Amino acid sequence: ILNVEQSPQSLHVQEGDSTNFTCSFPSSNFYALHWYRWETAKSPEALFVMTLNGDEKKKGRISATLNTKEGYSYLYIKGSQPEDSATYLCAFATDSWGKLQFGAGTQVVVTP
Amino acid sequence: EAGVAQSPRYKIIEKRQSVAFWCNPISGHATLYWYQQILGQGPKLLIQFQNNGVVDDSQLPKDRFSAERLKGVDSTLKIQPAKLEDSAVYLCASSWRGLAGVADTQYFGPGTRLTVL
Numbered sequence: 001i002l003n004v005e006q007s008p009q010s011l012h013v014q015e016g017d018s019t020n021f022t023c024s025f026p027s028s029n030f031y032a033l034h035w036y037r038w039e040t041a042k043s044p045e046a047l048f049v050m051t052l053n054g055d056e057k058k059k060g061r062i063s064a065t066l067n068t069k070e071g072y073s074y075l076y077i078k079g080s081q082p083e084d085s086a087t088y089l090c091a092f093a094t095d096s097w098g099k100l101q102f103g104a105g106t107q108v109v110v111t112p
Numbered sequence: 113e114a115g116v117a118q119s120p121r122y123k124i125i126e127k128r129q130s131v132a133f134w135c136n137p138i139s140g141h142a143t144l145y146w147y148q149q150i151l152g153q154g155p156k157l158l159i160q161f162q163n164n165g166v167v168d169d170s171q172l173p174k175d176r177f178s179a180e181r182l183k184g185v186d187s188t189l190k191i192q193p194a195k196l197e198d199s200a201v202y203l204c205a206s207s208w209r210g211l212a213g214v215a216d217t218q219y220f221g222p223g224t225r226l227t228v229l
Contacts, residue, residue, distance in 0.1 A: 004154070032215045043115065044155075044203070044220040051215050089154055097167050098143075098207065098216055102154030 004092045006103035013080045013110045020076040021106040023090035027071035031093035035064055039086040080110045116221035118204050124227045130192040133224045137206030144181055146189050147203040155203055194228045201225050
């Protein structure tokens with residue numbers, strides 16, 4: 001089983017501050033990398049699907065970059081708001097059918 | 113567009129009992145997934161269906177877990193008998209499975225939180 005590592009495990013951010021965290025994945029046989037946001041008592045919500053080295057995606061104040069050669073992706077939150085509080089999961093597609101291997105997530109808590 | 117529906121949302125059972133979960137995917141989505149998420153870990157794929165055929169069930173504990181997707185639409189996941197270590201959130205997801213299958217977004221339901229006592 002391929003390992004997907006996320007760091008840090010959790011972080012606390014003051015409202016208005018920006019933050020970022022990392023997803024590391026195997027650099028060989030890359031298919032795609034997915035980012036999800038999972039708020040408590042809700043369904044995991046898809047943020048980005050990234051397939052090409054150097055990909056940069058943006059959705060509002062959240063953006064992500066991808067480096068497939070070295071096997072990492074960064075997720076950035078600019079000007080954090082309390083509604084950004086959630087667990088952010090990354091998932092690595094391990095085959096051409098899109099089977100996903102998830103990391104354990106980074107739990108983000110934004111305090112007013 | 114209606115999302116992925118799951119029921120029940122919560123279930124508490126005694127060990128050795130049986131339990132079943134139901135999932136209705138987004139209309140038109142060919143691929144359906146069942147994941148198990150144990151506290152502190154990421155979701156783990158249990159089984160993946162393409163229409164009503166199984167694509168991957170390599171991580172499904174087949175001695176106690178079973179799943180079916182009759183008519184290629186909704187699906188049920190069953191545990192019989194349950195063990196303490198089955199306590200987890202069971203998530204169902206679906207995707208369109210077009211030509212870019214590997215990059216298909218998976219849409220998740222709210223999950224069923226199972227507690228085995």
